[in-house]
Amino acid sequence: MANIQKLEQTVSQVRRDIVRMVHANNSGHPGGSLGCTEFLVALYFEIMKHDSSFNMDGKGEDLFFLSNGHISPVFYSVLAHSGYFDVAELATFRKIDSRLQGHPTTHEGLPGVRMASGSLGQGMSVAVGAAETKRLNGDDRIVYSLHGDGELQEGQIWEAAMYASAKKVDNLICTVDLNGQQIDGSTDEVMNMGSLEAKFTAFGFDVLVEKEGNNMTKVVAALEEAKSRTGNGKPICILLHTEMGNGVDYMMGSHKWHGVAPNDEELAIALAQNEETLGDY
Amino acid sequence: MKKYTYTETKDTRSGFGDGLLEAAQKNENVVGLCADLTGSLKMNAFENEFPERFFQVGISEANMMSMAAGMTIGGKIPFTGTFANFATSRVYDQVRQSIAYSNKNVKICASHAGLTLGEDGATHQVLEDLGMMKMLPGMVVINPCDYNQTKAATLAIAEYEGPVYLRFGRPKMPVFTPDNQEFKIGEAVMLNEGVDVTILATGHLVWEAIEAGHILADMGIDAEVINIHTIKPLDADAILKSVGKTGCVVTAEEHQMNGGLGDSVAQLLARKNPTPLEMVAVNDSFGESGVPALLMEKYGLTRTDIVKSVETVMKRK
Numbered sequence: 001m002a003n004i005q006k007l008e009q010t011v012s013q014v015r016r017d018i019v020r021m022v023h024a025n026n027s028g029h030p031g032g033s034l035g036c037t038e039f040l041v042a043l044y045f046e047i048m049k050h051d052s053s054f055n056m057d058g059k060g061e062d063l064f065f066l067s068n069g070h071i072s073p074v075f076y077s078v079l080a081h082s083g084y085f086d087v088a089e090l091a092t093f094r095k096i097d098s099r100l101q102g103h104p105t106t107h108e109g110l111p112g113v114r115m116a117s118g119s120l121g122q123g124m125s126v127a128v129g130a131a132e133t134k135r136l137n138g139d140d141r142i143v144y145s146l147h148g149d150g151e152l153q154e155g156q157i158w159e160a161a162m163y164a165s166a167k168k169v170d171n172l173i174c175t176v177d178l179n180g181q182q183i184d185g186s187t188d189e190v191m192n193m194g195s196l197e198a199k200f201t202a203f204g205f206d207v208l209v210e211k212e213g214n215n216m217t218k219v220v221a222a223l224e225e226a227k228s229r230t231g232n233g234k235p236i237c238i239l240l241h242t243e244m245g246n247g248v249d250y251m252m253g254s255h256k257w258h259g260v261a262p263n264d265e266e267l268a269i270a271l272a273q274n275e276e277t278l279g280d281y
Numbered sequence: 282m283k284k285y286t287y288t289e290t291k292d293t294r295s296g297f298g299d300g301l302l303e304a305a306q307k308n309e310n311v312v313g314l315c316a317d318l319t320g321s322l323k324m325n326a327f328e329n330e331f332p333e334r335f336f337q338v339g340i341s342e343a344n345m346m347s348m349a350a351g352m353t354i355g356g357k358i359p360f361t362g363t364f365a366n367f368a369t370s371r372v373y374d375q376v377r378q379s380i381a382y383s384n385k386n387v388k389i390c391a392s393h394a395g396l397t398l399g400e401d402g403a404t405h406q407v408l409e410d411l412g413m414m415k416m417l418p419g420m421v422v423i424n425p426c427d428y429n430q431t432k433a434a435t436l437a438i439a440e441y442e443g444p445v446y447l448r449f450g451r452p453k454m455p456v457f458t459p460d461n462q463e464f465k466i467g468e469a470v471m472l473n474e475g476v477d478v479t480i481l482a483t484g485h486l487v488w489e490a491i492e493a494g495h496i497l498a499d500m501g502i503d504a505e506v507i508n509i510h511t512i513k514p515l516d517a518d519a520i521l522k523s524v525g526k527t528g529c530v531v532t533a534e535e536h537q538m539n540g541g542l543g544d545s546v547a548q549l550l551a552r553k554n555p556t557p558l559e560m561v562a563v564n565d566s567f568g569e570s571g572v573p574a575l576l577m578e579k580y581g582l583t584r585t586d587i588v589k590s591v592e593t594v595m596k597r598k
Contacts (some may be wrong), residue, residue: 014453057355065351099374106383114354116383122347126379129351129359137355156375159341163348166339207378 001045009277010041011216015247017077017090019270022261023096028102030259031232032148033074034243035179038219041083043144052083054111062141063130067113067123068102068177069150070259074115081280084112087281092257096208122146124174128164128235131172142230145174150182153191158203164235165204173226174205178213179244181255196239205237208253213242218242225260244262247274282498283473285457285491293449293485298323300435301360301390305331308358311439314349315362316342317425321451322362322392326392334355342367343375349387350379357386358418365394366407366447372440380444381417388438389414389446389466394424395535396563397452397573398487406568412540414446415513421466422443422513424542425536426487428456430510433464434450442592448484450535452573455488470514475505478591479523479530483509483542486533486561486582493587501589515545529557529594533587535577536564557597559590 014037022028044050048062066075068212073093080087085099092098099110103118127145130233135142164172176196184190193199201214206229210222219240226236244258245251248270251262260268287405305311305327313327314336328335336352337505338345342363349359369376380387391410398406415422423438425431428558429482431449438445451523458470472487473494487508494504505523509516524530530550532543543560548555577583 033573040374052349059355063354074443085315115350115385117376121374122343122379125344125375128344130354131351132348133355133357134354136333136357138357156343159344160348163341163344167336199310250514 001042004216005214007041010045012036012274014041014074014077014081015279016271016276018073018268019248019262020280021073021090021093021171023265023267026261027094027131028073028154028232029070029259030073030262031181031244031251031255032068032071032177032179034248034251035214035244036071036146036177037074037247038214038216039093039146039240040074041177042216042219042223044078044082045228046079048144049141054084056114059137059139060141063143065123065127065130065143065145066104067116067118067145068120068151070103072102075104079112081278085110089280091195106178115163120148120151121156124133124157124160127172128160129176131169134171142227143172147174147176149176149178149180149187150190150191152176152196161200161203161205168233170231170233170272173238174235175240178239178241181244181258183255183258185255188222189238192218198241200237203206204234206232207237207239208236211241213240215248282494286470287455289456290453291456292451293344293425293428293431294321294451295323296425296428296431297392297435297447297449298326300432302326302330304335304439308439309540310356310358311360311408312336312352312357313336314345314401315588316340316367318347318363321364322390324362327558342372345374346375347379350383350385353385353387356401360390361387362390362392363389364405365410365476366405369410369413370407372434377417381420383443384419386442387444388448389412389444391446392447394448394581395450395485396568396576397450397535399451399573399576400484400567400570402570403567408537408563408568409540410448411512411536413543413546415540415545419444420513421511423466423511424448425510426508427454427458429460429462430458430464433462434510437464437466450485452485454485457488467511467514469519472508472512473504473506475502475503476527478505478595479527480504480506480533480587480591481509481520481542481546482506482533483512485535489584490587493584493591496584496588497591502595504591509542512542512545514550517549517553520546520549524550524554530560531561531587531590531594531598533561535582536562538564557594559594561586561590561597
């Protein structure tokens with residue numbers, strides 16, 4: 001049984017890390033990071049079997065691929081608190097000579113990262129490939145991926161989706177961060193994608209919809225449910241409704257905080273709304 | 282001067298297909314992906330012997346490239362198969378981010394490169410692939426000259442750890458290099474020693490360079506002919522040594538002048554030993570439909586063109 005209170009304490013610390021990292025550089029992507037904090041904390045602290053001593057091949061482990069690489073702050077903070085590297089290294093985010101590049105990469109050898117991402121639309125294909133290798137290796141662990149909803153406008157996502165269902169890649173759980181926002185506005189304004197549930201269902205996925213993607217209890221339950229549905233001949237998709245900027249009131253629900261850093265005053269407000277639980281880096 | 286003979290002609294793509302099968306027999310981690318061109322890439326024998334290690338991805342090259350990158354996680358050695366145009370220009374960003382920047386052990390195997398694809402025309406005749414691939418940091422770029430060398434190269438890249446672009450083609454070409462040769466990545470092959478001019482050729486143009494050497498000998502010109510099967514890393518030592526002796530160079534390739542072998546050689550010589558250089562290559566032009574031999578003639582990629590360039594470059598010494 002998940003200790004929801006403990007997971008929520010971790011969420012609070014990760015949110016502090018996110019706004020501090022972005023503020024320190026006056027660059028980065030706080031909005032999507034804050035919206036996906038419950039999901040990533042649930043994945044790394046409750047759902048996945050993974051080893052922070054880190055081996056690239058990850059045999060016998062569950063794997064996670066961040067396709068929407070711009071929400072690197074939340075990914076880095078969760079990896080650090082999971083023990084992949086020292087939390088003090090979060091202070092190097094986006095600075096020269098850092099392993100914590102603006103978008104995640106294997107290039108600098110940061111433990112926990114298995115693939116560069118940033119240019120959108122490639123992560124589902126990567127996850128499908130890793131899932132195929134697990135099947136070939138007789139490895140029964142699961143491959144997870146996370147995608148932005150705006151990212152679904154990239155055609156390659158649907159190439160990967162078509163492959164995953166045609167070839168019955170059923171050790172794969174792809175989650176879509178459905179916050180309804182992208183850089184130029186709402187996803188409906190920029191490129192209305194219609195019903196994503198109908199689209200993924202039509203593409204042969206077993207689709208779960210979770211309306212409360214910032215409710216830890218619900219997120220854990222959705223991921224557990226998705227896990228229980230693996231191995232049934234279909235790839236799985238979780239449509240996770242989240243709120244961009246969740247946890248920082250003035251950022252919530254607006255695309256304006258997609259890629260903008262808070263100033264000193266705004267940082268103080270954000271920190272006041274998220275308790276320091278595990279110690280700031 | 283060494284005389285090269287051959288008893289048969291074969292396509293370099295068949296060298297890839299046979300090499301892939303043998304590499305797969307040797308190493309169970311070798312897997313193959315193909316985007317609906319299994320017959321064209323000669324991957325059928327591999328597919329038949331190892332169906333569980335063959336991944337048909339359909340007409341979705343972008344998915345194939347990123348999938349191959351993902352498949353390396355867990356120890357597989359993916360060989361992707363499609364036409365050179367669809368293995369490079371169509372999927373440049375996937376190759377750049379998921380394979381090159383992520384330093385994944387993917388072998389990008391590309392057939393039907395260049396004008397010799399023939400009648401299908403310019404949409405398929407990629408002449409920019411070597412340039413695109415060599416610009417990617419860490420990418421090894423190989424363009425072997427005949428069936429035997431392509432087979433040997435395929436086996437060699439399976440043993441090499443890191444991203445590789447292997448380019449080959451459709452037409453039947455003389456098979457003149459040794460059977461079961463050892464292929465050394467990045468090591469140029471001396472075909473004929475000479476003192477008057479260095480001819481550096483790659484891919485299908487290597488045979489033309491050998492033939493040009495004979496024509497030049499009849500004209501009293503002693504040409505040194507070297508097979509540059511690896512465009513990157515370029516064998517700088519072999520090139521500088523030869524050029525130090527001959528004092529002038531002609532490069533020959535089935536590729537745009539911009540970005541190709543000639544461009545790499547020019548960059549090397551400009552920095553290390555400025556030397557008169559002429560390039561036999563396509564000059565800022567797309568190809569067109571036609572019989573391969575006529576296209577090679579029209580676009581200036583024959584032994585005659587190499588001879589003319591030698592005459593030009595020797596006057597510049």
